[in-house]
Amino acid sequence: MNDIKFMLDSLWVIIAAILVIGMQMGFALLETGSIRAKNAGHVAGKQILSFAIASLAFWAFGFAITFGNGNGFFGVHGWFLGSEKVFDSVSWMNIPLSIKFLFQLSFAAVSLAIAWGGFAERAKLVVYFIFGILFTVLIYPVVGHWVWGGGWLAKMGMQDFAGSTVVHLQGAIAALIATILLGPRIGKFNKDGSPNTIGGHNMVYTVMGGFILWLGWFGFNAGSTGGTADGFFGYVALTTNLAAAAGAIAALLTAMAMSRKADIGAMVNGVLAALVAITASCAFVAPWAAVVIGAVAGSVTYWTSVYFEKKGIDDPIYAFSVHGIAGVIGTLSTGFFATKELAVVGKPGLFYGGGLHQLGVQALGVVTAAVYVAIISFIVLAILKATVGLRVKAEDEIAGLDIAEHGAYGYPETFESEKKPNQNQNKAL
Numbered sequence: 001m002n003d004i005k006f007m008l009d010s011l012w013v014i015i016a017a018i019l020v021i022g023m024q025m026g027f028a029l030l031e032t033g034s035i036r037a038k039n040a041g042h043v044a045g046k047q048i049l050s051f052a053i054a055s056l057a058f059w060a061f062g063f064a065i066t067f068g069n070g071n072g073f074f075g076v077h078g079w080f081l082g083s084e085k086v087f088d089s090v091s092w093m094n095i096p097l098s099i100k101f102l103f104q105l106s107f108a109a110v111s112l113a114i115a116w117g118g119f120a121e122r123a124k125l126v127v128y129f130i131f132g133i134l135f136t137v138l139i140y141p142v143v144g145h146w147v148w149g150g151g152w153l154a155k156m157g158m159q160d161f162a163g164s165t166v167v168h169l170q171g172a173i174a175a176l177i178a179t180i181l182l183g184p185r186i187g188k189f190n191k192d193g194s195p196n197t198i199g200g201h202n203m204v205y206t207v208m209g210g211f212i213l214w215l216g217w218f219g220f221n222a223g224s225t226g227g228t229a230d231g232f233f234g235y236v237a238l239t240t241n242l243a244a245a246a247g248a249i250a251a252l253l254t255a256m257a258m259s260r261k262a263d264i265g266a267m268v269n270g271v272l273a274a275l276v277a278i279t280a281s282c283a284f285v286a287p288w289a290a291v292v293i294g295a296v297a298g299s300v301t302y303w304t305s306v307y308f309e310k311k312g313i314d315d316p317i318y319a320f321s322v323h324g325i326a327g328v329i330g331t332l333s334t335g336f337f338a339t340k341e342l343a344v345v346g347k348p349g350l351f352y353g354g355g356l357h358q359l360g361v362q363a364l365g366v367v368t369a370a371v372y373v374a375i376i377s378f379i380v381l382a383i384l385k386a387t388v389g390l391r392v393k394a395e396d397e398i399a400g401l402d403i404a405e406h407g408a409y410g411y412p413e414t415f416e417s418e419k420k421p422n423q424n425q426n427k428a429l
Contacts, residue, residue, distance in 0.1 A: 005094065005227070005228075005229055006094055006095070008227075008228045008229075009093070009094045009095050009226065009227040009228055009229075010094075010095040010096060010099055012223070012227070012228045012233070013093065013095050013099050013100075013103050013223055013226060013227075014099050014102065014103075015219065015223075016103060016218075016219035016220075016222065016223020016224075017099065017102045017103040017105075017106050017219065017223065018219070019215070019216045019218060019219025019220070019223065020103070020106035020107065020110065020216055020219045020220050020223065021051070021102075021106045021109070022212065022215075022216050022219075023106075023110055023113075023212065023213050023216035023217075023220070024047050024048075024050075024051050024109065024110075024113060025047075025209075025212055026209045026210070026211075026212030026213035026215075026216055027047055027110075027113045027209065027213070028043075028044045028047040028209070029044075029205045029206070029208050029209030029212065030205070030206055030209025030210055030213065030268070030317070031043050031044075031047075031116075031117065031120065031209070031317055032044045032202070032205055032209075032410075033200050033201065033202040033203060033204065033205025033206035033207075033208075033209060034200035034205075034206050034265070034316065034317045035120055035121055035200055035201070035316055035317075036121065036198065036199075036200070036201055036400070037201040037202075037400075037410065037411050037414065037415075038399070038400025038401070038402055038403075038409070038410075038415065039120070039121050039400050039401045039402060039410075040201065040202075040402065040410035040411060041402040041406060041408065041409065041410025041411075042125075042400075042401035042402050042405055042406060042410070043120060043121075043401075044410065045406070046116060046125075046128055047113065049128060049129075049132075050109065050112050050113055050116060050128065050132060051109050051113075053112070053128075053129065053132040053133055053136065054105065054108050054109040054112050054132065054136050055105060055109070057132070057133045057136035057137050058101075058104075058105045058108045058109075058136050058141075059080065059081060059101070059105070060079065060080055060137075061079060061136075061137045061141070062108055062136045062137055062140065062141040063078065063081060063101055063104060063105070063141070064076075064077060064078035064079050064080075064081075064082065064086075064141075065137070065141035065142060065144075065145060066104065066108075066140075066141040066144040066145050066148065066149050067087045067100075067104070067144075067145070067148070067149045068082070068086050068087060068149075069086050069087070069088055070145070070149075071151075072146075072151050072152035072155070073142065073145065073146070073151060073152065074141070074142050074145050074149075074151075075141075075145055075149055081097065081098075081101060083097075084097050087100070088150070093226040093227075094226070094227060095226070103223065106219075107162075107163055107166075107167050107220075108136055108140050108141075108144075108167075110167055110171070110220075111135075111140050111163075111166075111167045111168070111170050111171040112132055112135055112136060112140070112171065113171070114167075114168060114171025114172055114174075114175060114319055114323045115131075115135060115170075115171040115172075115174035115175050115178070115319075116128070116175070117171075117175045117315065117316065117317040117318075117319030117323075118174070118175030118176060118177070118178035118179035118182070118315060118316075118319055118320070119175075119178050119182065120316040120317060121185055121316055121397070121401065122182055122183075122185055122391050122392060122397050122401075123178070123182060123390055123391060123392070124388065124389060124390060124391065124392055124405075125401075125405045126388055127381075127384055127388070127390055130380075130384060130388070131174075131178075131380060131381065131384065134380050135174060135377075135380075138376055138380070139170060139174065139372075139373055139376050139377065140166075140170055142372065143165070143166055143170055143369045143372060143373065144166050146158075146365075146368075146369070147160050147165065147166050147365065147369075148160075148166060153361075153364075153365050153368070156346075156361050156364070157345060157346030157347060157358070157361055158345075158346065158361050158362065158364075158365045159280060159281070159284055159331075159334040159338060159343070159345050159346045159358065159361075159362065160279075160280045160331060160365065161221070161224055161236075161279065161280055161281065161282055161283040161284065161345075162220055162221045162224040162279045162280070162282065162283075163220075163279055163280070164276060164277060164279045164280030164281075164326075164327045164328075164330035164331045165280065165327055165331045165365055165366055165369050166369075167279070168276045168279065168323040168324070168326070168327040168330075169323070169324055169327035169328065169331070169366065169369055169370060169373075170369065170373050171319070171323055172319055172320045172322075172323035172324030172325075172327060173320075173324060173369075173370050173373040173374050173377065174373055174377045175315065175319035175320055175323075175324075176313075176315070176319075176320040176324065176374075177374055177377040177378050177381060178377070178381060178390075179313060179314060179315050179320070180313070181378075181381050181382065181385055181390060182390050182391050183314075183391070184312070184314035185198060185314055185316070185397070186394060186397055186398060188314045189312060189314070193312060195309045195310065195314075198316070200265070203264055203265065206264075206265060206268055207264065207268055209268075210268035210269075210271055210272060213271075213272060213275070214244055214271055214275065217240055217244070217275045217279075218237050218240065218241075220275075220279065221236050221237070221239075221240045221278070221279055221282045221283075222234070222236045222237040222240065224236070224283075225283070232283070235283075236282045236283050238287060238290075239278060239281075239282045239283075239285060239287055239290035240275065240278055240279075240282050240290075242287055242290045242291050242294065243274045243275065243277065243278035243282075243290045243291065243293055243294030243297075244271050244274050244275050244278070244294060245274075245291075245294070246274060246290075246291045246292075246293075246294035246295040246298065247270040247271050247272075247273055247274020247275070247277075247294040247295060247297055247298030248267050248268075248270050248271045248274070248298065249270075249295070249298075250270060250274075250294070250295035250296070250298035250299040251266050251267055251269060251270020251271075251273070251298035251299060251301065251302050252266060252267040252270065253299075254266070254270075254298070254299040254302045254303065255267070255302050258302070258303070258306065263302075266302050266305075269298075269301055269302065269305070269318055269321070269322050270297075270298030270299075270301060270302065271298070272322050272323075272326075273297040273298050273300075273301035273321070273322045273323075273325075273326035274293070274294030274295070274297045274298045274326070275294075276297065276322065276323050276326040276327050276330055277293050277294060277296070277297035277326045277327070277329045277330030277333065278290055278293055278294055278297075278330060279327075279330055280327075280330040280331045280333065280334060281293060281330060281333045281334045281337060281338065283342060284334050284337070284338040284339065284342045284343055284345075284349075285333070285334065285337040285338060285339065285342065286337070286339055286342075289333075289337035292337075293329070293330065293333045293337065296329060297325075297326040297329045297330065300325060300326075300329065301318070301321045301322055301325055301326050302321075304321040304325045305318040305321040305322075308320065308321060327366075328366050331362050331365060331366050332359065332362050332363060332366065334346070334349055334358065334362060335349050335350060335356075335358045335359025335360070335361070335362040335363070336349045336350050336351050336359065337349050337351060337352075338352065338354070338358060339352050340352050340353070340354075343358075346358050346361060392404060392405070400415075403415075
């Protein structure tokens with residue numbers, strides 16, 4: 001029986017890992033569709049670069065800092081994956097160390113992919129290399145250890161089942177710092193500060209990317225159960241799906257109320273915001289609460305995306321609203337909705353007789369994680385800005401990063417055909 005359980009658990013977690021790794025395809029489509037065609041190849045291609053960087057850096061150092069035996073702040077054993085004995089904090093997963101690593105790597109890669117949202121359409125390629133390595137080694141693993149690796153927040157009973165804070169808030173804070181230091185894209189704001197719409201070039205890509213991410217989230221949340229024996233992964237999948245559905249409808253209705261338009265992009269972001277929010281609480285709350293959490297996240301995310309843009313923040317794919325604000329909502333939600341039966345980590349929420357204790361722990365986790373990520377991200381990016389520079393030259397940004405950084409267009413038949421009439425005219429002259 002134990003052998004069968006080991007085989008089933010291992011199979012389930014590797015399938016879940018593949019689903020989460022597949023979310024990189026979702027990010028590639030979502031982000032590419034949400035930006036201009038002249039940067040399409042660059043944005044799509046950097047997803048492969050991002051996953052490659054995360055894979056090597058997390059294997060060498062990140063996994064050990066997150067899950068290796070150490071102190072309350074970071075792990076100090078298990079470099080280059082080491083041996084099973086130095087990873088007591090992940091011993092609850094009845095699977096081989098290699099599968100544990102691949103599953104956790106997929107999460108680290110998602111967090112890094114979120115961070116890139118703040119860099120879109122104006123950051124130098126070299127920044128992706130340097131910041132990607134440092135994010136995967138110095139930023140993500142430290143907070144991961146606090147919450148999931150037996151660190152000080154874990155000992156306090158912080159509830160973040162699959163990473164509303166560990167994965168999404170971290171990536172979103174890094175994206176926000178990058179957005180601020182890089183400054184807005186050329187043409188985004190008028191002299192009076194009013195924003196101009198810089199639309200994406202392919203809404204179908206955006207919708208398909210959102211659907212792929214929704215599918216991948218079943219691996220993200222349900223896979224975090226780490227096993228199959230009691231079938232609890234099905235319950236987690238249920239709360240995840242209910243939240244996503246509520247987020248889609250709530251965001252669309254909010255967009256219609258605020259802009260008088262049924263904004264498709266807002267609906268996609270509503271799905272993602274709801275998924276981000278339910279990620280922390282999917283194993284701790286009742287189905288009705290999942291609907292409430294998803295709806296609140298979807299609605300608030302649309303409002304905040306409009307608000308931050310009016311305040312001069314040029315966040316091309318709304319990474320901070322979708323993953324940051326929703327990450328906060330999701331992390332705090334267990335302090336209200338965690339039930340007595342499901343709160344195997346920490347205590348029940350306020351609405352289930354737990355008082356304010358769990359809400360306080362959740363708020364402390366949000367604040368400390370956000371402050372840590374903001375400080376380290378600012379230091380790293382400020383140093384890069386003062387040395388290699390963060391932003392491409394204005395003429396390169398205008399031409400597009402496909403041609404400026406890679407020497408080839410993502411859509412060569414479109415952009416190269418625009419030059420042919422002029423070339424023909426020159427020949428005629």
